Amino acid sequence: MATEPTPLHVKRGDTVKIGQGKDRNKTGRVLRVQPKKSTIIVEGINIVTKAIKPTQDNQRGGFEKFEAPIHASKALLVCPSCGKTTRLAFKTVADKKVRFCKKCDAVIEDNLK
Numbered sequence: 676m677a678t679e680p681t682p683l684h685v686k687r688g689d690t691v692k693i694g695q696g697k698d699r700n701k702t703g704r705v706l707r708v709q710p711k712k713s714t715i716i717v718e719g720i721n722i723v724t725k726a727i728k729p730t731q732d733n734q735r736g737g738f739e740k741f742e743a744p745i746h747a748s749k750a751l752l753v754c755p756s757c758g759k760t761t762r763l764a765f766k767t768v769a770d771k772k773v774r775f776c777k778k779c780d781a782v783i784e785d786n787l788k
């Protein structure tokens with residue numbers, strides 16, 4: 676039987692704070708999650724510059740900036756209610772498993788867009 680990949684603690688649309696690396700203490704919105712690799716792409720975080728080869732349309736080539744994936748474990752979830760980083764906890768409300776903030780007890784809604 677195939678095992679489901681472990682769901683990540685952050686989801687697309689969440690706000691996270693980076694706990695380590697060159698973007699430490701920066702916050703951003705999660706643009707993409709890749710559960711199989713346990714990586715996420717966060718707006719404005721881990722910007723890398725890629726050289727673009729000259730093409731017919733763009734004969735000089737150039738550089739393109741984009742967000743490279745970071746390991747999900749580097750990102751701490753920011754609670755939308757109290758604005759603090761929180762370890763995620765789960766509880767069951769009306770038969771639905773929801774995420775909630777251990778610091779202020781607010782349910783953290785999925786913010787998929």
Ligand SMILES: [Zn+2]
Nearest residue numbers: 754757776779
């Ligand atoms: Zn909170």
